[in-house]
Structures are given as structure tokens and as C-alpha cells.
Amino acid sequence: MDNAAEITPQAPTQAMIQACDVNVYYGDDHAIRNVNLDIAPKTVTALIGPSGCGKSTFLRCINRMNDTIASCRITGTITLDGQDIYDKSIDVVQLRARVGMVFQKPNPFPKSIYDNVAYGPRIHGLARNHTELDQIVFTSLQKSGLWDEVKDRLDTPGTSLSGGQQQRLCIARTIAVNPEVILMDEPCSALDPIATAVIEELVAELKERFAIVFVTHSMQQAARISQKTAFFYLGEIIEFGDTTQIFTNPRVEKTKDYITGRYG
Amino acid sequence: MIDMKQGTIWETKEMQARLRRRYRKERIFKSVGLGGLLVGLLALAILVASVLDTGLSGFRETRLKIDIYMNPEIIGNVKNLHGDAWTKQVRDVDYGALIRNSLRTKFPDAKSRHDIFGLLKLVSSDARVEIMNRLIKDRNIIGKTIPINLLSSSIVDMYEKGQILRSSDASTRKISNKQLAWLDKLQAEGRVTSQFNWTFLTSGDSREPELAGILGAAVGSFLTLLVTLAIAFPIGVATAIYLEEFAPKNKWTDLIEININNLAAVPSIIFGLLGLAIFLNIFNIPRSSPLVGGLTLSLMTLPTLIIASRAAIRAVPPSIRDAAISMGASPVQTQLHHVLPLSMPGILTGTILGMAQALGETAPLLMIGMVAFIVDIPKGVLDAAAVLPVQIFLWADSPERGFMEKTSAAIIVLLVFLVLMNGLAIWMRHKFERRW
Numbered sequence: 001m002d003n004a005a006e007i008t009p010q011a012p013t014q015a016m017i018q019a020c021d022v023n024v025y026y027g028d029d030h031a032i033r034n035v036n037l038d039i040a041p042k043t044v045t046a047l048i049g050p051s052g053c054g055k056s057t058f059l060r061c062i063n064r065m066n067d068t069i070a071s072c073r074i075t076g077t078i079t080l081d082g083q084d085i086y087d088k089s090i091d092v093v094q095l096r097a098r099v100g101m102v103f104q105k106p107n108p109f110p111k112s113i114y115d116n117v118a119y120g121p122r123i124h125g126l127a128r129n130h131t132e133l134d135q136i137v138f139t140s141l142q143k144s145g146l147w148d149e150v151k152d153r154l155d156t157p158g159t160s161l162s163g164g165q166q167q168r169l170c171i172a173r174t175i176a177v178n179p180e181v182i183l184m185d186e187p188c189s190a191l192d193p194i195a196t197a198v199i200e201e202l203v204a205e206l207k208e209r210f211a212i213v214f215v216t217h218s219m220q221q222a223a224r225i226s227q228k229t230a231f232f233y234l235g236e237i238i239e240f241g242d243t244t245q246i247f248t249n250p251r252v253e254k255t256k257d258y259i260t261g262r263y264g
Numbered sequence: 265m266i267d268m269k270q271g272t273i274w275e276t277k278e279m280q281a282r283l284r285r286r287y288r289k290e291r292i293f294k295s296v297g298l299g300g301l302l303v304g305l306l307a308l309a310i311l312v313a314s315v316l317d318t319g320l321s322g323f324r325e326t327r328l329k330i331d332i333y334m335n336p337e338i339i340g341n342v343k344n345l346h347g348d349a350w351t352k353q354v355r356d357v358d359y360g361a362l363i364r365n366s367l368r369t370k371f372p373d374a375k376s377r378h379d380i381f382g383l384l385k386l387v388s389s390d391a392r393v394e395i396m397n398r399l400i401k402d403r404n405i406i407g408k409t410i411p412i413n414l415l416s417s418s419i420v421d422m423y424e425k426g427q428i429l430r431s432s433d434a435s436t437r438k439i440s441n442k443q444l445a446w447l448d449k450l451q452a453e454g455r456v457t458s459q460f461n462w463t464f465l466t467s468g469d470s471r472e473p474e475l476a477g478i479l480g481a482a483v484g485s486f487l488t489l490l491v492t493l494a495i496a497f498p499i500g501v502a503t504a505i506y507l508e509e510f511a512p513k514n515k516w517t518d519l520i521e522i523n524i525n526n527l528a529a530v531p532s533i534i535f536g537l538l539g540l541a542i543f544l545n546i547f548n549i550p551r552s553s554p555l556v557g558g559l560t561l562s563l564m565t566l567p568t569l570i571i572a573s574r575a576a577i578r579a580v581p582p583s584i585r586d587a588a589i590s591m592g593a594s595p596v597q598t599q600l601h602h603v604l605p606l607s608m609p610g611i612l613t614g615t616i617l618g619m620a621q622a623l624g625e626t627a628p629l630l631m632i633g634m635v636a637f638i639v640d641i642p643k644g645v646l647d648a649a650a651v652l653p654v655q656i657f658l659w660a661d662s663p664e665r666g667f668m669e670k671t672s673a674a675i676i677v678l679l680v681f682l683v684l685m686n687g688l689a690i691w692m693r694h695k696f697e698r699r700w
Contacts, residue, residue, distance in 0.1 A: 065590060070513055097592035107583035109602060119601075120591045170587070177592065 016041045016211050017062060017181060022076035024057055024066070024235075031057050033235045035076075039181070039228075044203060044212045046222035046243065049232030050258070055215045058232070059183050062213065063099035064092050080181070097124050100174035101183040105190050106166035108158030108173070113150050116158040116169055117141060120177035136176055144172035145202055164195025171202065181211045189217065200225050219259050223247050231255045315675050322673025325461040325474060326416040326424045328387060328450055332366045332395060333409045343403060354400055359392035360384075363414075371446050382443050388415040388474050413457065418473040418666035420447060424456065427665065438665065464673060468639045469650060469658070473666025476659070478677050480641045484554055484634075484649030485623060485681070491558020491645055492622050496565045497615055503566075504573030504611075505599055528567035535564040536631030544632060551633035555645040560632055561622040568621065572614020576607040609696040616689035620682055626653040652678045 015038035024032035032054045039045050047055040057066070064085060066072045077084050085095055097120070108116050117137045120126070127133035137154075141147040146168045150161070158169050167187055174182055184203070188196040203212060203225050216222050222229055223243060230240040231254075239246060239255045250256040273279070338361050342353045367383045368374060374383045391414040398405065398412060419439045422428045434441055450456050468480030511517045539560030543549045549556045580603050588598040629635070634654050642649035650658070652674060659671040 063590060065586065068585075068589060093592045093594050095592075096590055101586075101590035103583065103586060103590075105583060107581075107587040109584065109587060110606065119593075123591070123593055123597055123601075173587075173591065 014038075014040050016081065017213075018077075018079045019058075019061075020077045020079075022058070022061060022074065022078060024054070024061060025073045026069070027071040031235055032061075035235075035237050037230055037237060037240060039211055039213060041180075041211045042207055042209070043228055044207045044214055044226040045228040045230065046226035047213065047215045047230050047232060048217075048219065048222050048258075049238075051217075053232040054235040055232045056185050059101075059185055059213060059215055062181065062183055063096050063101055065096075065101065067092065097177045098179050099181045099183060100177065100179035102167070102170050102174055102185065102187045104186045106163055106170055108161070108166050108169050110157060110159050112155045113141075113158050113161070113169060114154040117172050117176045120173060124177055126177060140172040140176040143175055143206070144168045145198065146172055162195070164191050164198060167191060167195070167199060168202065171199075171206075175206070175210070179210065181213065182206065184212060184214045186215050186217060188221065196221075219247070231258060233258070312679075315672050315679070317672075318669055319672025319674075319676045321425045321427075322669040322676075323461050323464060324425070324458050325463065326421040327413040327457050327459060328416050328420070329411050329413050329455040329457070330363070330366055330370065330387070331409050331411050332362055333369065334399070334406045335362060335365060336407050338362055338365075339399070339406055343406065354396060357396070357399070359395050362395060363387060363391055366409075371449070374442070374446075379442060382440055383446065385417055386420055386443060386446065388417050389472060390415050390475050415463075415474060416456075418664060419443075421474055422665055423447065424458065425669070427669070464670070468641050469637060469655065470639060471637075473662075473664050473670055476667070476670055478652070478655065478674050480638060481650040481652045481655035481674070482677065482681075484557075484638075484642050485651040487554035487642060487645050487649065488557040488561060488651055489619055489623060491555055492561045492565055493615070493619060495559065496562035496569050496618065499562075500566050500569035500615075501573050501604075501611060504570050504577055505604070507570070508574050508577045509599060509603065510595065524567050524570055528571060531627070532564050532625055533627040533631060535560055536628030538563060539628060540631045550646050550648070552636050552638070552648045552650075553646050554642060554649050554651075556632050557629055557634050557649070557651065558645070560628050561625060564625065564628060565618040565622050568618040569615055572618070573607070573611045576610025576614065577603060579610060580606045605696075609693045612692045612696065613689050616685055616692070620685050623681060623685065624653055624678065626657055629654050630657075652681065 017037075017039040019035055019037040019039075022032055022035040022037075023030070035054075035058060037045075037058075047059065049055050060066045061074060061078060062080075062085075066074065074086065078086065080095070080098065083090065109119065111119070114137055117140050118127075118133055121133060121136050127136055138147065141150065146165060149165060150156075150169075158166065161169060167190075171182075171187075188199050191199065200221065203214065206212060207227075214222075214226060226243045228241070229243045229246040231238045231246065231250075231252075233254055239250060239252045241251075246255060247259060250259065256262075339357050340353060342350060342357075345353050364380065364384060367386070368380065371383060374380050394414055395412060398410070416424070419428065420443075423430075423439050423444075428437060428439055430444060439447075447456070463475060464477050466479055467475065467477030470476040507517065507520070539556060543556045543559050544551055549559070584602050584606065585598055588602045593601065629651060634649070634651060635658065636648060636650070637658070638648050638650050640647070656671055656674045656678065659667040659674060
């Protein structure tokens with residue numbers, strides 16, 4: 001028993017999310033093939049790989065965002081805290097409150113900054129009164145490092161902020177419902193290097209409380225922020241392990257080729 | 265020609281010619297567009313000018329100041345009557361005789377029956393009511409001779425507005441030489457005046473052009489549009505949301521979509537036949553009522569509204585839906601909190617354009633009996649009513665010359681309605697528009 005735990009570094013008891021033989025089809029297109037992946041709590045797990053390799057598709061399976069695509073079909077199981085999230089008894093709305101998501105392009109609602117952050121708590125009934133709601137908004141904006149920049153203009157539209165601020169507003173909006181996992185789909189790809197650095201710092205802080213799954217195209221970014229890295233190629237996971245190991249000593253030739261820039 | 269080492273030489277003759285051709289093409293393209301715009305504007309200007317030219321005089325009326333002797337013998341002994349007896353007596357007075365006697369005093373040369381008849385034709389049949397109203401207001405005028413500004417008849421009105429010419433052949437002219445002479449006399453004494461025609465804006469239809477008003481048709485149009493809006497808007501928006509956001513994409517929804525697009529192109533009179541068959545014959549809704557008109561027009565407007573609403577919903581960026589869904593908003597919450605508010609400007613614009621189309625629709629209403637001659641102003645959606653375009657159609661069809669300017673005046677009222685509605689659409693669009 002002890003031996004087995006040593007051999008598999010991701011012991012089942014530690015994993016928060018377990019994907020087991022996940023296959024995703026878009027119509028006839030087989031987008032994800034037999035993916036097995038364990039995601040640990042309080043860890044940043046980076047998903048890297050060339051465009052179209054299925055990173056985002058896999059990410060969107062974790063909070064069932066793929067349900068909105070009619071042609072999408074999923075087999076295999078994904079469990080969150082031991083519960084199969086594709087089980088009929090699971091309420092999708094609740095699942096998405098537990099598994100938050102930040103998108104590639106900042107997409108704040110065309111409402112005030114306050115309403116953006118308060119939206120989740122409002123629809124899920126997380127605050128009993130205005131004071132509590134104010135508190136949630138304050139905490140979330142503070143955790144996302146946005147409070148000092150927007151505290152005097154909470155009633156201005158969220159869309160009036162700069163790109164980097166908008167993305168942090170989206171993060172604040174996500175953590176306002178107190179999720180267990182945050183999925184981030186290339187959240188810095190539309191941002192300048194300074195805004196990117198701010199988000200990266202934020203991710204490092206957030207991982208103290210949340211499990212974070214982070215899709216990125218930048219090797220350096222994955223190396224900087226993640227503890228675990230999964231390399232996707234053509235819908236398969238080629239290699240999954242500690243980030244330091246993947247970047248310094250990849251076990252598979254393809255991984256090595258990719259991170260050294262041979263293709264992708 | 266192409267020499268990659270030397271780079272492209274732009275100064276050659278061929279290149280210059282190419283450049284000139286490109287400029288010429290752009291000039292032609294621009295001038296064709298501008299020409300089209302100008303032709304359109306010219307057509308609009310001609311339309312508006314001709315309608316205003318004939319129609320504006322419809323908003324004026326001619327009045328003749330006649331000294332009326334309130335002959336106590338004709339009026340009878342009413343001084344001491346009160347309540348119902350007074351009302352009855354006042355109603356029964358022969359006002360025609362008052363007018364006849366007064367006019368004969370003024371123009372003693374009118375002796376024959378024919379002349380007197382012509383004399384009476386100078387004032388409107390409504391003049392009697394005007395005198396009655398004066399009497400009701402003040403019974404002390406009995407026995408006195410008082411000047412009253414009586415509404416002129418349509419022929420006098422037409423003559424004063426220059427629509428009947430003195431120079432035209434007297435045998436076919438609507439106004440006789442004698443009538444003209446009397447009129448000249450009144451004119452010389454400054455008794456002929458022109459004033460704003462409140463009757464036109466405050467009364468219903470009439471057989472007499474000078475008494476015909478647009479209010480009945482305007483109220484009818486308003487009530488009809490209200491019914492149309494109340495039915496078409498919720499059904500149309502709900503259908504659009506369902507088709508766009510919830511319906512599975514399969515053969516059946518494709519079929520429905522094709523049918524909706526086809527319905528938008530179906531001639532409107534077909535909807536009139538449908539309304540006749542269903543609403544009148546099966547449901548027995550009162551004919552020519554705004555309710556049945558509104559129901560029929562809402563059938564006609566629905567396809568337009570659904571198509572416009574679907575386009576507006578589709579224009580909401582998917583990223584907003586993603587954001588809402590990823591926050592754990594249910595599908596209904598996503599629609600009500602995000603998609604609908606963002607698509608509202610587009611939906612409202614489509615709705616108003618659909619309403620404007622319904623406002624101008626005539627053909628289907630003819631099928632459901634809204635073409636009747638209705639004098640009363642409708643008080644509810646079940647009363648018989650006319651609508652503006654049908655009123656225009658009816659007046660345009662009337663033989664009396666006086667209705668010609670009324671027709672154009674009604675067109676002006678309809679156009680004002682349309683401009684107001686489109687203005688409202690622009691205002692709403694501006695008000696509800698949010699950027700993202």
C-alpha cells in the first residue's frame with residue numbers, strides 16, 4: 001500500500017478532481033482521447049500544448065460548459081470530491097458555482113463594477129443582506145487586487161476598465177461565489193506584459209485557497225506559475241508531472257521537442 | 265515585369281494606368297451610390313411636397329359671420345322652461361328657419377325656392393347645431409339679432425381655398441354665380457374668415473367634408489396598435505428566445521424557421537382572410553372592432569417581429585452568455601438578466617418598425633369589415649372603428665371634392681404618427697443601448 005502511493009505521485013485521496021478515460025467528440029471529431037488527469041487542491045495545474053490540442057475543451061469539461069454545445073459528446077468520468085459531475089443527480093448550476101471559470105477575453109457584464117461582483121452571490125443567495133453583500137464584494141475585489149483601483153467608482157460600468165483590470169474583475173466575480181476550483185483559459189493572452197505579471201501574482205496568491213487549472217500557450221508562464229503541468233498533443237495527454245520535472249527533465253521526446261520550441 | 269531583386273517599379277506606364285483605373289472605379293462607385301440616394305430623396309421630397317400642398321389646407325376652415333335674428337316666434341316660449349322640458353324644447357327648435365330668415369333678410373334678392381336653397385347651401389348643415397349651442401349657453405339672446413360665425417359649407421370652403429375657380433364654366437361649377445355674388449358681398453363686409461379647423465382633429469367621420477374629422481380613425485388606429493402590440497410583442501419575443509436559445513437544432517426547427525421567413529413575405533390580405541375566417545366566423549368577435557383588427561395585424565406582424573428579435577438576440581456576444589453560465593446562472597437567468605436586456609434595443613426597434621408597418625396596413629382590415637362608415641369615436645376595443653389608412657382609402661374614394669384635401673390631411677396625420685413612432689424607436693434604441 002505504501003509502495004503504491006510512492007509510485008503514483010497523485011494519490012487518489014489527494015486529488016480534488018479526477019478525470020478518468022475522458023473522451024470528447026464534436027460530432028465525428030474526436031477531440032479528446034482517453035485523458036486521465038488528477039488535479040490536486042491548492043495547486044496550479046498548467047495545461048500546455050499546441051493550438052487545437054484539446055486543452056480548452058478538457059478545461060470546459062470540468063465545469064460542464066461543453067453542455068452548451070449541441071454536437072458535443074463526452075464519455076468517461078470526471079469526479080469532483082469523489083462525485084461524478086456528469087451524474088444525473090448533479091445540479092449543473094451548483095457545479096458551476098463550485099468550479100468557477102475565467103475566460104481568454106475579459107468578459108465583464110455590461111453592468112457596474114459592484115453588480116459584476118455581486119451577481120454570483122445574488123443568484124446563489126449567498127448574502128442575507130446588503131451589509132453581507134457589500135462585504136463579499138469588498139473581499140473579492142481585495143483578493144483580486146482591484147479594490148484600491150476601483151473603490152471610488154464601484155458604480156461605473158465594468159466595461160470601462162482597462163483590459164487587465166477587466167480580467168481581474170472577472171476573477172473577483174468568480175471568487176465572489178467562493179468556488180473550490182478556478183479554471184483559467186489563457187487569461188493573459190489578451191493582456192500586456194505588465195497586466196500579465198499582475199495576474200500571475202494574483203494566481204500565486206489564489207492558489208493558497210483554490211485549486212487552479214490554467215491553460216496557457218506560454219511555456220515561461222507555465223513554468224513560472226504552476227506546480228503541475230500536463231502536456232496535451234492531438235487530444236491526448238503526452239506527459240503529466242511536476243512542472244520542474246516536465247521543464248527540466250521531460251520523460252517523453254515529444255514533450256521535450258515542444259518545450260524547446262521544435263514544433264507547436 | 266516582376267523582378268524580385270529590383271523591387272516593384274511603381275512608376276511604369278502600366279502601373280500608372282492601373283492606378284487611374286482604380287480611381288475611376290472608385291469615383292463611379294461613389295457617384296452611383298450618391299445618385300441613388302439623391303433619386304430617393306427627390307422622390308420623398310416630391311411626395312411630401314404634394315401631400316403638404318393639397319393637405320395643409322385641410323387643417324383650415326372657412327367661417328361666415330351671419331347676423332341671426334333669434335326670432336321668439338320660431339323658438340317658442342322657452343324662457344321659463346328648465347331641465348328636461350328646456351332641453352327638449354331647445355332641441356326641437358327649427359334652426360333651419362332661423363338661418364333661412366336671417367339669410368333672406370341679408371340677401372333680399374333671393375326670392376325663388378331655388379335661390380333660397382342656394383342661399384342655405386352657403387353654410388354648413390352643422391350651423392344649426394352651432395346656433396343651438398349658443399342658445400343653450402345663453403337663453404337671453406332670444407329676441408335679439410346676434411352675429412354668429414357659422415361654419416361655411418364645403419363648396420364655399422373650396423372656393424375660398426382656391427380649389428373651385430370663378431373662371432371655370434358656370435354650368436359645371438359647384439358654386440353658382442348668384443352664390444358667388446352673395447359671397448362677394450359677405451367678403452366685402454369682412455364677414456368671411458379662415459381659422460384653424462379643430463373639427464378635423466376632434467371629430468369622427470362624416471358625410472359632409474367640412475364636418476369630417478380624423479379623431480375616430482386615429483383613436484381606432486391607436487387601439488388597434490395597442491392590441492397588436494399586446495399580442496405580438498410577448499409572443500414574438502418568447503418565440504425568438506425559444507428558437508434562438510432553447511430549441512434543439514433539427515429538421516423541425518429548420519422547418520419552423522423557413523415557415524416564419526415565408527410568413528413574413530405572405531401578402532397581407534391573406535392574413536385578412538384568415539382573420540375573417542377565424543376571428544369573425546369562428547370566435548364571433550364584433551366585426552370592424554379594434555380587437556379583431558389588432559388580432560389580425562398581430563398575426564401579420566409576428567413573423568417580422570420574430571425575425572428582428574432573433575437577429576437582436578443573436579447579436580449578443582457569446583462571451584456574455586459564457587460569463588453568465590460559468591457563474592452558475594440558470595438558462596432562464598442567463599436570458600432574463602443578460603441576453604434580453606442586451607438585445608432589447610434591437611427587439612424594440614424591430615417591434616416599432618413592425619408596428620409602423622401595421623399602422624399603415626389597409627388590405628387585411630378591409631377583409632374584417634373595418635371599411636365601414638363610422639361616425640362615433642371608439643371608446644373601447646370592442647366598438648366599431650375605422651383606422652387611419654382605411655379612412656384615407658374611404659375619403660379618397662368619396663365623390664365630394666371637399667374630401668380631396670381631407671384625404672391629404674389624413675395622410676399628413678398618418679405620416680406624423682409614423683415619424684413619431686420611428687422617433688420613439690430611435691430614442692428607445694439610444695436609451696437602452698449599452699456597450700460592452
